[in-house]
Amino acid sequence: MTPPQLPRTTSRINVIKALAHPSRLTIVEALQHGEQCVCDLRNLVGTDLSTVSKHLAILRSAGLLSMEKRGLKVFYRLSCPCFLDFLNCVDRMSSASSCSTAG
Amino acid sequence: MTPPQLPRTTSRINVIKALAHPSRLTIVEALQHGEQCVCDLRNLVGTDLSTVSKHLAILRSAGLLSMEKRGLKVFYRLSCPCFLDFLNCVDRMSSASSCSTAG
DNA sequence: TCTTTACTTGGCGATTTTGCCAAGTATTCT
DNA sequence: AGAATACTTGGCAAAATCGCCAAGTAAAGA
Structure with a gap:
């Protein structure tokens, strides 16, 4: 079991x-x-x-x-306009070349 | 099975x-x-x-x-300094009050 | 009201993920 | 060299996740 966070x-x-x-x-x-x-x-x-509907329920309950x-x-619809920023952050992290070579 | 993305x-x-x-x-x-x-x-x-070690391997292979x-x-260590930005984005999305009431 | 359309929910097997134990590797110390 | 320390890897059982089918709900149309 996972310890508390x-x-x-x-x-x-x-x-x-x-x-x-992915979906x-x-x-x-x-x-x-x-x-x-x-x-x-x-x-x-x-x-x-039905699968799509359940995915949507998960996204909805996460707010x-x-x-x-x-x-x-x-x-x-997206309830958070800042989502694009989030994806930009993910992209920066997923492109290891622009990250790990920075330091 | 999940369709291609x-x-x-x-x-x-x-x-x-x-x-x-969480870990x-x-x-x-x-x-x-x-x-x-x-x-x-x-x-x-x-x-x-051993569990921690496997988690670290996953984080490492994700870059x-x-x-x-x-x-x-x-x-x-973090290979990407931009990680703090990422967490800020997550926090903004997880606090529904500051998101859904924005528009 | 009965049917159709658009979607949600229940349920269950199949796949994936997780975590522990045991065993193996690498480095340091004696 | 042998023992100890710090970690990784293999393997497997338990838990969580996923996706389909079937059944249920709500709104619109005939």
Whole structure:
């Protein structure tokens, strides 16, 4: 079993884990350009509708997405505009050349 | 099985997944203040030494940490100075109040 | 009201991740 | 050389995650 962590670490993990799946990150990346309904996101990630729906629930419970039902469709959008900054940070870290050679 | 993603998404996932575990994030947070040997990190996270070592291998293969052996001890440090920015971004997203009320 | 559309939730097998123990490697000390 | 220290790797069981199918809910249309 995992030992206890600091509260701040726990809330950080909540966000990071939500983003740590290809389909979920793909969804979030797509929503940078504006809201989309679940059926569109389903076409994007290519898995079963129920699977997409569960991924969306995870992102929502992490506070990253908000939803709005209009007619039959449910639209999802980023609840945090600062998400682009986050991805820029990830990119800087994932490109080891610009990181490890810096020091 | 998960459908294919964009290459950039894949490399992002590589980094995010490495950070998506309490012990690993705790390790990385600790290394913000400077390098530490494995035995110190073991005391920090409180699990078996072999478990810590495997977590470190994951962080290393994601390009986030670099290691250096001096004597008997192995010291780990952040290979990317921009990591603090990353955590700031996570914190902004994890505090839903400062995000969703912004727009 | 009955049907259709769009989505969510329950459930379960399959895959992945995690953590401990045991064993192996490298370096230092005696 | 032999022992001790600091760590890594192999292996496996337990736990968590994932994705599909089936069933349920809500709104719109006939």
